[in-house]
Amino acid sequence: MTDHSTGPIVEEVAASAAPLDSPLARVSGKALTDIPKDLYIPPDALAVFLDTFEGPLDLLLYLIRRQNMDILEVDVSDITRQYMDYIATMEAMRFELAAEYLVMAATLAEIKSRMLLPRQQVDDEEELDPRAELIRRLQQYERFKKAAEDLDDLPQAERDFFTGSAALPAMPTQQVLPDVDMGELLLALQGVLRRADLFTSHQVERETLSTRERMSAILAALANGGFLTFESLFTPEEGRLGVVVTFLALLELVKEQLIEVVQTAMLEPIHIRSRSELTGMESLRL
Amino acid sequence: MSDNFEEVRHLQTIFEGALLAAGRPLSIDQLRALFTDDERPTRQKTLRALASLEASCAGRGFELKQVASGYRLQVREEVALWVSRLFEERPARYSRALLETLALIAYRQPITRGEIEDIRGVSVSSNIVRTLLEREWVRVVGHREVPGRPAMYATTRQFLDYFNLSSLDQLPPLSEIRNLDDIGREIERKLQTEVELELPATPAQDAGQ
Amino acid sequence: MSDNFEEVRHLQTIFEGALLAAGRPLSIDQLRALFTDDERPTRQKTLRALASLEASCAGRGFELKQVASGYRLQVREEVALWVSRLFEERPARYSRALLETLALIAYRQPITRGEIEDIRGVSVSSNIVRTLLEREWVRVVGHREVPGRPAMYATTRQFLDYFNLSSLDQLPPLSEIRNLDDIGREIERKLQTEVELELPATPAQDAGQ
Numbered sequence: 001m002t003d004h005s006t007g008p009i010v011e012e013v014a015a016s017a018a019p020l021d022s023p024l025a026r027v028s029g030k031a032l033t034d035i036p037k038d039l040y041i042p043p044d045a046l047a048v049f050l051d052t053f054e055g056p057l058d059l060l061l062y063l064i065r066r067q068n069m070d071i072l073e074v075d076v077s078d079i080t081r082q083y084m085d086y087i088a089t090m091e092a093m094r095f096e097l098a099a100e101y102l103v104m105a106a107t108l109a110e111i112k113s114r115m116l117l118p119r120q121q122v123d124d125e126e127e128l129d130p131r132a133e134l135i136r137r138l139q140q141y142e143r144f145k146k147a148a149e150d151l152d153d154l155p156q157a158e159r160d161f162f163t164g165s166a167a168l169p170a171m172p173t174q175q176v177l178p179d180v181d182m183g184e185l186l187l188a189l190q191g192v193l194r195r196a197d198l199f200t201s202h203q204v205e206r207e208t209l210s211t212r213e214r215m216s217a218i219l220a221a222l223a224n225g226g227f228l229t230f231e232s233l234f235t236p237e238e239g240r241l242g243v244v245v246t247f248l249a250l251l252e253l254v255k256e257q258l259i260e261v262v263q264t265a266m267l268e269p270i271h272i273r274s275r276s277e278l279t280g281m282e283s284l285r286l
Numbered sequence: 287m288s289d290n291f292e293e294v295r296h297l298q299t300i301f302e303g304a305l306l307a308a309g310r311p312l313s314i315d316q317l318r319a320l321f322t323d324d325e326r327p328t329r330q331k332t333l334r335a336l337a338s339l340e341a342s343c344a345g346r347g348f349e350l351k352q353v354a355s356g357y358r359l360q361v362r363e364e365v366a367l368w369v370s371r372l373f374e375e376r377p378a379r380y381s382r383a384l385l386e387t388l389a390l391i392a393y394r395q396p397i398t399r400g401e402i403e404d405i406r407g408v409s410v411s412s413n414i415v416r417t418l419l420e421r422e423w424v425r426v427v428g429h430r431e432v433p434g435r436p437a438m439y440a441t442t443r444q445f446l447d448y449f450n451l452s453s454l455d456q457l458p459p460l461s462e463i464r465n466l467d468d469i470g471r472e473i474e475r476k477l478q479t480e481v482e483l484e485l486p487a488t489p490a491q492d493a494g495q
Numbered sequence: 496m497s498d499n500f501e502e503v504r505h506l507q508t509i510f511e512g513a514l515l516a517a518g519r520p521l522s523i524d525q526l527r528a529l530f531t532d533d534e535r536p537t538r539q540k541t542l543r544a545l546a547s548l549e550a551s552c553a554g555r556g557f558e559l560k561q562v563a564s565g566y567r568l569q570v571r572e573e574v575a576l577w578v579s580r581l582f583e584e585r586p587a588r589y590s591r592a593l594l595e596t597l598a599l600i601a602y603r604q605p606i607t608r609g610e611i612e613d614i615r616g617v618s619v620s621s622n623i624v625r626t627l628l629e630r631e632w633v634r635v636v637g638h639r640e641v642p643g644r645p646a647m648y649a650t651t652r653q654f655l656d657y658f659n660l661s662s663l664d665q666l667p668p669l670s671e672i673r674n675l676d677d678i679g680r681e682i683e684r685k686l687q688t689e690v691e692l693e694l695p696a697t698p699a700q701d702a703g704q
Contacts, residue, residue: 058616098617104616147601151601153667154667155658156659161572162307162575162578164309166305166361166512167310167311169360169366169369170366180388180449186463189390209392210455216440219440220425257431258428258438275431298556302557303570303574303575303578304577304581306568306570320581365509365513372525
């Protein structure tokens, strides 16, 4: 490699690839707007070099375009020589080159060596011509390199256009309550019962849910602290089962000492009142 | 005179755009700083353009407001009711603790918080009880005659209505709950699909914040 | 007739307020969701109100724009020059690596990271993919059924919104590429002549290196 061959590359990269208004890099804190033209290339500038190219295809495209060449007319020997010079410079400067650059160097070397050999008549079995493959890849890459530039030229939010927004007025807060699925509820119950090992408890299974529901209803009816007659708690329309449920509920409430059953004299009406509300009332009176 | 009108119009359009792009209040000086030295409007012209902008918002969805740090465009309170629906939070899910508490109240009512805690083996937070009371799924039906007179909870008609039951009898008996594993799998599957359905909506919501 | 006018007016005001409150595009359905079931406007009425809103923005600092995920109110380009002075720091430019990756995803979706790397000839850093995902410009739409099941990426509505597009069709067209067979034939022909020309010269060139 020679300085002669790398110099121009550096220069032109600076001219073509970098936006004019922004510095290429900072070398020891100083903005570097163009790459030095003298023979000595500071290592920082070469780092810029690495950053300037998006990989071996990008570098090759640059080398080709620099000579105003069509991709299809690539002079592989010439491009390969330039490419190798570049790689050699980077290696001499001990820059860590991405493996892709070395793979490309090998590919180029292979293409070049093939072209040196007398060309045999291609039979159909033969693999894809590596030069055609390279050209296909270069073309493909160039398309998307261009597409990326086009994309960057599109108007961009907060750069080229702005979405309007306004402050919010005082707003009513609206709370949306979570939904609960019956299945979820039952699963939760199953979990807690399993932990509590209540499945084995006879007590839990004996009472039907309607009894417990009725217990709540009776307690709620007594919640104002007054008396209710025994009969008023039964609703004949519910039939025999309803009567039984209410009766079981009353027994359970008595057993749990939640209600008091009062009869002032034989054959007098039976009255029910809540023990807790009773205590509440009495404590109030005191 | 007509020149003057054109100028106010021009400033007004720029101010409107700037205030909407900023989304925050801008002071007179900040508005004037949008212009190069040679085209910067006087304070007086700036105020005139703002007055004109204010008038032009009559009957629209937003208005010009003067606040401490300058002027801002603000969505009108008249449309707040509708706009607020934009920000309705997705309802969070209830915690497992809440569901367990609710299930125990349904199956073991009337029941005190202490009794629920005995069965669950952990304490029941006041928040859970308050949430259930606020939702009107449970109510206090009395107090147990033990020290502290703890409230006894029972489920309500609203609870039955919500779960589309006509009575608690329609809940599966405890003995059947043992075989819930099948139901469990079913629910897992349902939850899964729900989550998948919800996903696409989420990014847009996030993006708005 | 007058009722109708009033109704459109009313909707238009609400939509304007909601769009400004959101600060992002809202779809027809999102706009209709601002109303309770009994007052929800039909799609047709919604569109009529939007058209009326658009007309009402003539000569103002902002306009109604349709983008991929719906409608948004956007500051007019005519005032962008002044408005941009609000934002002191220039927005960061995106790296070429990011733009190329994004372009490949936009034009070739669904595409895997490996496929992107094949075309770009270099590896794609995880940072770039993460940035694109975090900005919600791309998302994973599935996995290719090859070893490793690599994720396939596609662009999102937010990507289109950001670049002021309403659909992928509006992306600038990809440049032409000559199809491989043509290239093949052409190269075949050229190689033949090159080889013929080069052969005598080769030994000398070699020696020169």
